Amino acid sequence: MWTTAKFCAQLPKIELHAHLNGSLSRDTLKRLHIMKEGNSADDIDIPDITKMTNLEECFKIFGLAHSLTSSPEALRVATSDVVREFAEDGVVHLELRTTPRAVESIMSHEQYVEAVLEEATREGAAQGIGVKVLLSVDRSQGEAAAQRVLTLALAARRRWPEALVGIDLSGNPRSGCARALLPLLRDARARGLRVAAHCAEVENEAEAVALMEAGVADRLGHCTFAAPGAGAGAEAAWAALRATRLPVEACLSSNVRCGTVPSYASHHFGALRRHNHPVALCTDDKGVFATTLSNEYYLAAEHFSLSTEELWKLSFESVEYTFASEEEKQQIRNTLLEWKKANLAQFELH
Numbered sequence: 001m002w003t004t005a006k007f008c009a010q011l012p013k014i015e016l017h018a019h020l021n022g023s024l025s026r027d028t029l030k031r032l033h034i035m036k037e038g039n040s041a042d043d044i045d046i047p048d049i050t051k052m053t054n055l056e057e058c059f060k061i062f063g064l065a066h067s068l069t070s071s072p073e074a075l076r077v078a079t080s081d082v083v084r085e086f087a088e089d090g091v092v093h094l095e096l097r098t099t100p101r102a103v104e105s106i107m108s109h110e111q112y113v114e115a116v117l118e119e120a121t122r123e124g125a126a127q128g129i130g131v132k133v134l135l136s137v138d139r140s141q142g143e144a145a146a147q148r149v150l151t152l153a154l155a156a157r158r159r160w161p162e163a164l165v166g167i168d169l170s171g172n173p174r175s176g177c178a179r180a181l182l183p184l185l186r187d188a189r190a191r192g193l194r195v196a197a198h199c200a201e202v203e204n205e206a207e208a209v210a211l212m213e214a215g216v217a218d219r220l221g222h223c224t225f226a227a228p229g230a231g232a233g234a235e236a237a238w239a240a241l242r243a244t245r246l247p248v249e250a251c252l253s254s255n256v257r258c259g260t261v262p263s264y265a266s267h268h269f270g271a272l273r274r275h276n277h278p279v280a281l282c283t284d285d286k287g288v289f290a291t292t293l294s295n296e297y298y299l300a301a302e303h304f305s306l307s308t309e310e311l312w313k314l315s316f317e318s319v320e321y322t323f324a325s326e327e328e329k330q331q332i333r334n335t336l337l338e339w340k341k342a343n344l345a346q347f348e349l350h
């Protein structure tokens, strides 16, 4: 008889919100450290995430990952490790996002994109899972950098038309201006790219409502401050969110660790479900927050009393929110249906 934890681990899952450099495990960080500094390198000092209490501390950890993925070779190791680890966690469809970075005289933006796309497609095929890539626009870097990401994404789509599906709007939500980037997101969508945008991760009603009402996104990340009871302005943002019917990528551990929601039990995942609003569970940064997608399902089951049937349905409904083709979606649905048939006894025991 399976426990809930085992059920969550075995369930075929869909990951829609994972940042490459935030997803690096401790093992990968150590390996990359040795690659960079040589075998005699001192042990790497990885911050203790259990002490993390706010977004700023979390953003410091990205700096460490970035210092280690500063060459195409390192990025290839990082990408294949992350894809393999998601596959080992039972993820059957992964949408990975990353911010193209250049390192002077070592790596161009184009080489960054090439390393990630080549390795993501190669390792995805090796693991037998679907992998899509989104290039991230870092809101703190301004409009010119955002334009460069769009150009890179369009070029990458010509080379990897099945893997490169869209762009993501992310970066420190307290820095930069998402409203200034709306025309660019609109342009990206007009050119057939899909758009996933971080939204209302911190309190900013005007920005959140503008992003929702602009009609430029296909999915929204977090929406922490667009939920009932989340403070001033949250009610207006919540109404705007519900009007969009856009799927929300809910990242429980990320929000609790960053202190943007006070507890798991009070996470707006509950309100989204109660109002029948489309929602998918995601990890955000599995390395930084020391989690797995199985663990996020487990946390949802524990704190929101979800049955095995409801957990399965959560995964099944997430298929609709992917940026996969209709044919790919049907294949993933079949995988989930077959898995359910083969494991019916495990559903009944719960």
Ligand SMILES: CNc1ncnc2c1ncn2[C@@H]1O[C@H](COP(=O)(O)O)[C@@H](O)[C@H]1O
Pocket (backbone or CB within 6 Å): 019, 020, 021, 022, 058, 062, 097, 098, 099, 100, 136, 138, 170, 171, 172, 173, 198, 201, 254, 258, 284, 285
């Ligand atoms: C915790 N909530 C979050 N909110 C906003 N942006 C986030 C994020 N978590 C990650 N990122 C974005 O992803 C980058 C790291 O991966 P890549 O270098 O792109 O692969 C971070 O630098 C940040 O821009």
Ligand SMILES: [Zn+2]
Pocket (backbone or CB within 6 Å): 017, 019, 170, 198, 221, 284
């Ligand atoms: Zn994110």
